[in-house]
Amino acid sequence: MxxxxxxxxxxxxxxxxxxxxxxxxxxxxxxxxxxxxxxxxxxxxxxxxxxxxxxxxxxxxxxxxxxxxxxxxxxxxxxxxxxxxxxxxxxxxxxxxxxxxxxxxxxxxxxxxxxxxxxxxxxxxxxxxxxxxxxxxxxxxxxxxxxxxxxxxxxxxxxxxxxxxxxxxxxxxxxxxxxxxxxxxxxxxxxxxxxxxESVQPTGFGAMFNVRRLLRDKLANVIDATEPGGSGNPFEGLNAHEREALADLYRLGFPRGAEYMIAQPMGQAAMWCWNAAEFARQDPGYTPDFWSKPGYAGHDQPHLFEGDRIVRFKTGVDQPRTAADIAAEVHAGGPAAMEASSFMAIMSPPDRQIAIRLAEQPSGYLPGASVRILSGEAAGRQLFVTGVFGDTLLLDGFGADGNAKAEGVRPGDQVEVDNDAYLAYCYWHRHHVIDGEKGFDQVIVDGSPMFPQRPRITVPSPxxxxxxxxxxxxxxxxxxxxxxxxxxxxxxxxxxxxxxxxxxxxxxxxxxxxxxxxxxxxLPPSIVPSPTSRLIDYSGIIEQGLADLVAWVERGIAPPDSAYSYTGGKLTLPAAASKRGGIQPVVSASIEEAARAEVAVGAEFTISAMAEVPAGQGTIVAVEWDFDGTGRFLAAEESVDGTAASGSYERRHSYDKPGTYFVTVRVTAHRQGDVSTPYLRIPNLARVRVVVTGAAA
CATH class of the missing domain: 3.40.50.1820 (Alpha/Beta hydrolase fold, catalytic domain)
Known part of the structure; x- marks a missing residue:
């Protein structure tokens, strides 16, 4: 050939x-x-x-x-x-x-x-x-x-x-x-x-960093409030500054319903903490001004950083660690499974050094901190903490430093840990308002920013x-x-x-x-409920999109738009498939028409689901149930045969142990109604909360 x-x-x-x-x-x-x-x-x-x-x-x-x-x-x-x-x-x-x-x-x-x-x-x-x-x-x-x-x-x-x-x-x-x-x-x-x-997204990462740092254990309440059947009020229990930080994040456009990702290493903010150093390179006066001049939180409200700030802490390397080391801990359910990103371990060669264990731990907030290698083969390299598990720091960087990660670092090499630029980056959105971008209204009054403004910053040229x-x-x-x-x-x-x-x-x-x-x-397997129970695999949607793009270009068959509204940083989609458009099935679930139910141990209850595929976008080929949030969809509607574009479904279930459970119904459509093909499958899902009380018999 x-x-x-x-x-x-x-x-x-x-x-x-x-x-x-x-x-x-x-x-x-x-x-x-x-x-x-x-x-x-x-x-x-x-x-x-x-x-x-x-x-x-x-x-x-x-x-x-x-x-x-x-x-x-x-x-x-x-x-x-x-x-x-x-x-x-x-x-x-x-x-x-x-x-x-x-x-x-x-x-x-x-x-x-x-x-x-x-x-x-x-x-x-x-x-x-x-x-x-x-x-x-x-x-x-x-x-x-x-x-x-x-x-x-x-x-x-x-x-x-x-x-x-x-x-x-x-x-x-x-x-x-x-x-x-x-x-x-x-x-x-x-x-x-x-x-x-310029780009608003790195600015948004800084606001996300700030919420993660300030709220810490309180994030659990925010997540609970925004989960199905929650109170709907993520601000409950927060102090004034915490409320402001969370509100800033929402106004900048953070997606509602994704709050559980804020504290995760793959909450994406962790992937981009090197922005703090890159932006400091372009605006070298920002970090010192943040800590020393009026109008900046570092100077005006130093109590907000008590116990967090790490300034040029020097120590040695106890042990470098490889991607295989991290992956083994994730697989074994060790400390790495709680906080380390399995994604980096998966994407790196097994023998690549991507983490280090320090001889001494600095007192302060380590996520996002800069780790500069001072001696040895890797001297001069600047890396950043993208995950912390136990006494081990997961590291990444920008440019050649990001390619190398912790390669060449040896026990005894000296390092310097510092988070001054990172903490200042958490308030970046106040001081770098971008014209024409959404989300900055909260810091603009009568057309002028409330806070001192800094020079224009650009993202990396790639x-x-x-x-x-x-x-x-x-x-x-x-x-x-x-x-x-x-x-x-x-x-x-x-x-x-x-x-x-x-x-x-x-x-x-x-x-x-x-x-x-x-x-x-x-995503990290430690997220509970499981990412697979919360999110869809979008691979079939992308492939169907490419097929639709071909049909549009070569045969003039235009794909459908999606309807939506966007106000105050919040995206809202119509509840009905006929009004929403797009190609995904629209799915809803309830227990007696509510998103939350309280039931006794051993008591049966009925979960109802409804699904509809937008007109012309195929039929339903699978309806599956996950009753415990593990991401294992062990029950399926056997009557689904790929002939119907909509349907109502019910399941009876009970739990033998008390606790809070999230039930997920996942509905998959296919343009030709093929129930057996693994390709071009278009999923969506809906979830409800079940609070089980009482003692098991």
Whole structure:
């Protein structure tokens, strides 16, 4: 199947990069593979650049003339994001083949967290140009491989990949006909795609950090109030400053119903604590001013930081720890299972050092603190505490430091722990109001900010430049309602930009309800109730979205919009499927028409559920029940056969032990009503609370 060496050489020699930044393409791997299906694998890059690509050409009986280019999340930096642990979740190579296309990935212009040294800080290169040039060469190679160029191309991605995929569609209309970002966003300024951007999301992370630090054990009451059957008042029991901090977080757009993630290492704030140091680099006066000048909480209210502040604490390293060490503790249910992010352990090679145990523990608040290595092989590296379990600190960083993590750190190496910049970052939203962004009304009076304002701060250049919201192709935007990394307002900003600058008829926004940033299987297993009982696996929704995007671009069948309202930082979706739209089933559950019930041990009660699939979006193929919040759906409605688009369901149940239980009903739809296929399944869920009292007989 693979082309001959002569044909490949001819393809390389005949290619002239459109973007003059890139040198001649090269191929360092070209081989036949059989997994998941027979295909030709090609890996290479462009001379005089750090851009690398990987291409997967299926056999001709699978290929139907199109290509799919997923963009990795975060900062990018790898051409293998969709063939690693997340491949099964986000479709990967098999998903592209099922949709009749070849797949290619690029590292989006840089290797790991390092920037291309020749390009430096170039948002345009990392945001879209490297991806576009990789796609152009892949199309050129596809012509030599299949005998003709693909007739359509699609770019998509989540998180940082969603941030950049609209940039590709907007700026490379010669390559891309459609884009599907899921969980993305950013500011809009036509004509500035190559300029670094401000972003509200890192500001929101600081507010989230602050709530986590201030509330601590009180978070349990906030979570209880916002769970199904709770009081609905998350402010009960908080003091004035705690209430203000939580209110700030909500007004900035934090998704309601996701409060349980605030204290988790994968509550996403922990993933981005290096923002504190990066922003301090851009505004070096902010941290000292925060602690020394009127108008800043550090100076005006020092009591708020008593017992938390750590200033240049020096100690030694007792023991470095690897990803395998952390994963073993998570698996065994040890201390790591309570606070360490299993996601980092899963995504890192087993022998990679990602944590350290200190010889002495500083007295203060460790999450988010800076850990600078002072001696040894890793001297000069700056890392940050993303998780604390026992006496072990889970570490990550930015750029080359983030690539290395704790590699090379040895017992006895000296480190310095400090959280001054981190604590100041917790109040960043007061002092860096961003024009045009939602959520800052609480600090603006009569058009002016209440607090001293600081210079403009931009996010790292690999996130790309400004959107224009102008494109020739089609863009289907999917945003998750419970995403604690990229909050709902980010998609709304893009939708508003399209309405103002672009062609709304070429844009659709669909909400994915009860979906987090990453699938529940990658969240800490210590969360109770289980993430799998709270959240859906959205992989089938993304693949169906890609299929719908193809149908829209190639056959003119437009996908449905989702209806919504957004006020005071709160997203609200209509309760009825006929009014909500989108493609997910709408699900509700109750016990005697209430979200909460109190029952005695051994007493049977009836749980009712209703579900409806929006018109034209298929039928119900599964209804499953989880009665104890473990995420194990052990009961299913056997009568569901894929013929009905709506239904009412009941279950009788009882508990033999007292306690508080959350019952989840998960309903899955499929466009063709196929009850057996594992693909293109569209889930949603609903939950109720059951308080069981009395003693077991």
């Amino acid at each position: 693979a082309g001959t060496l002569e044909a490949t050489t001819q393809a390389i020699n005949s290619y002239v990069p459109t973007d003059a930044y890139f040198g001649k393409p090269f191929i360092d791997a070209d081989e036949m593979r059989t997994d998941p299906l027979p295909h030709r694998y090609v890996h290479g890059g462009f001379e005089n650049s750090d851009t690398r690509f990987a291409i997967y050409f299926p056999e001709k009986d699978v290929y139907r003339g199109r290509f799919f280019q997923p963009l990795g999340g975060g900062l990018g930096g790898t051409e293998f994001a969709f063939v690693g642990p997340l491949a099964g979740v986000l479709g990967g190579v098999p998903g592209a083949f099922r949709l009749g296309g070849y797949m290619l990935e690029s590292n989006q212009g840089h290797i790991g967290n390092d920037l291309d040294q020749r390009a430096g800080d170039d948002p345009g290169l990392y945001g879209w140009r490297a991806s576009a040039e990789s796609a152009r060469f892949a199309k050129h190679l596809a012509k030599h491989h299949y005998g003709e160029v693909p007739h359509h191309g699609y770019v998509y991605g989540g998180s940082g990949g969603a941030r950049r995929s609209p940039l590709c569609l907007e700026n490379a209309p010669d390559i891309y006909d459609g884009a599907l970002p899921f969980m993305g966003g950013g500011p809009i300024a036509p004509g500035k795609a190559d300029e670094a951007i 996130f790309g430049g400004h959107y224009s919201a102008q494109f020739k192709g089609k863009l289907l935007y999917m945003q998750h309602t419970h995403d604690t990394s990229l909050w709902p307002d980010q998609a709304i900003l893009y939708a508003e930009g399209v309405a103002r600058y672009g062609m709304p008829e070429n844009f659709r926004l669909q909400w994915v309800e009860n979906a987090e940033h990453i699938p529940p299987a990658f």
